[in-house]
Each structure stands twice: as structure tokens, then as C-alpha cells.
Amino acid sequence: MPSQRQIRYFLTVAELGSFTSAANTLFVAQPALSRQIALLEETVGFLLFKREPRGVSLTPSGALLYERFSSLEKTIASAIEEGQQLDQGQSGALRLLHSSSIPMDSLLPVIHQFTGEAARARIDLDRISSELQISEIAQGKADAGVIRLPVLRRDPDVRIIPLPTERLWVAVPENHQLAGSKTTTLQQLADFRFVSAVHRERGGLARRVTDLCLARGFVPQLAAVISRKTSMLALVAAGFGIAVIPEGMTRQKIPGLTCIQLTDEDADAASALVTARTPTPLAQRFIDLALNYWKPETK
16 A cells, blocks of 8 residues: 555645655655655556656556545545544534433533534533433443432442532422412421422432431322423422422423422532543533533532
8 A cells, every 4th residue: 555655745746747846845855756656656556657858747547546645635634633623622522411400501501602612513412310321421422411419320430520509499380388488498398299209229309309308307298290300390380299499490481380499508409510530522621611610619
């Protein structure tokens, strides 16, 4: 196979029509240039140039090779440029995950800044549970995620970066007996049915809420219909029960829903960024932007 040097030499001689001019342009001795062209002709098995009194011109076979090599050189240069952009976190696809209790609109400021700085990159966004995010990132199926703590599953290949906590609110139907209240406490929720339930193999918001209720001596009663996704707010609005949610979820405007702030000192929920121990350049760019935006106390 021709070497990259031979290809570069051949293209330069063809473009300038002169070994002397090509040698000066390439900063090589003309005998060395002629030797490389001769080796290239030996490799391909045919003459590349017709020697003329005032220089050289391409043979028909040489002209065909010039056309192919020219496009190849452009492809290589383009591939190198794309590789550099990928290495610098300026292009490629970022596979980003988020928990259902972390609405997409809360991520939009960081996403907008990310796409503004890395115009050649795209984000492939998906919503899955916090526990599954750990597995997806550990297996290399995702690059970064935003999870709701606590998580039961940990992996040595996954880095968890805590973010600031959010205050908890309770969502109730608009005709609920608490609907007229501005604030309430977790203890006052003991007699109401919850449309969310903790999964024995998962952490996240439901486990945080359950732990808070258990600390006050009661287990959340389950409604007739439950959900661990953001659809639980639709269940609340439909009158099936109540849900304790982070403040960020209160910005979702759902008809028939009223949100009341919880005044308990410990009524909060934490979230975190997750990524591989050695993140991709794109993932690192997103993490840096997210940390700067949320400015967590502990990194």
C-alpha cells in the first residue's frame, strides 16, 4: 500500500507539474522526491507521469489515481478534524438520562448552554429510573445522568456528584381538604392515600418520601392507582390520592392540581449527577456546565 508521504508527494507533483517546484514546496531534496514517486509507481504497477521538457503531466492512469487520492486526502483531513472536535467535546452524541422526578424543563438551561457551546454535538435524552441509570452508565450505554437520591445500587465505575437539595411539596387535587392551605406537614398526610409507592429494589423519590413518613411513625397508604413516573401528578389531579414531590415538579401546570409546601425541616430531596469515572469529553463538558449552573456545595 502507498504510504501517506508518497500520496502527499504524488499529489503535490501532479498539482504543480514539476518535480523541482514540488521539492521546493515540500522542503525535500529532489532526488528523495523522485525516489518516492518511483517507489509509488512500483507499488501501483504503472507510470504516473509523462516526463516532458518543461515538467511532467499525468498519464491517464495517473490522472485516475490523482482523482481518487485527492478525495481520499480530503476524507482523511475531514476525519482528523472530526476526531479533534470529538476529543475536545465539540461534536458527537451525548447520551443523557434523567429521573422522572427531575423534569426535563429543569435541565433545559444547561442543555441550551451545552448545545450553544458544542454546536456540532447532539443530545440523546431519555428518562429512566435512577437505579437503572447507574447500570446504563456502568455498561457504557449512556454518558451522563441526573438521578434522584438515595440510590441502592452503586458501581465502582460510576461517579456520583451530589447536587443541592430541593424542598418537598405535596400535590393534592384542587378539591382536597388541604387545597386551601399554604403549608402543611408530613404528619398531616398520614390519613391520605399516596399515588406513589417505594420499590423494594429501588431508591429515588418514593424511597425518600417513605423514609420521611416512617420517621414519623406511619407507612404511606396506597391509592387504588399508583405510579412512580410523572404520570402520578395526573393521578392526583384525577382525585386518586396525593403525592409528595420536589419543588421542581410543582412548575408543571396540570389542571385540577394544587401544590402545598411542606414545612418540616427535613422535608427535602437530593439529586446528583452521574457519569463514568473516566467520562467522554462530551460528558465532561455537560458535567462542568451543570456543576457551574447548580453550584453544589459538595462536588
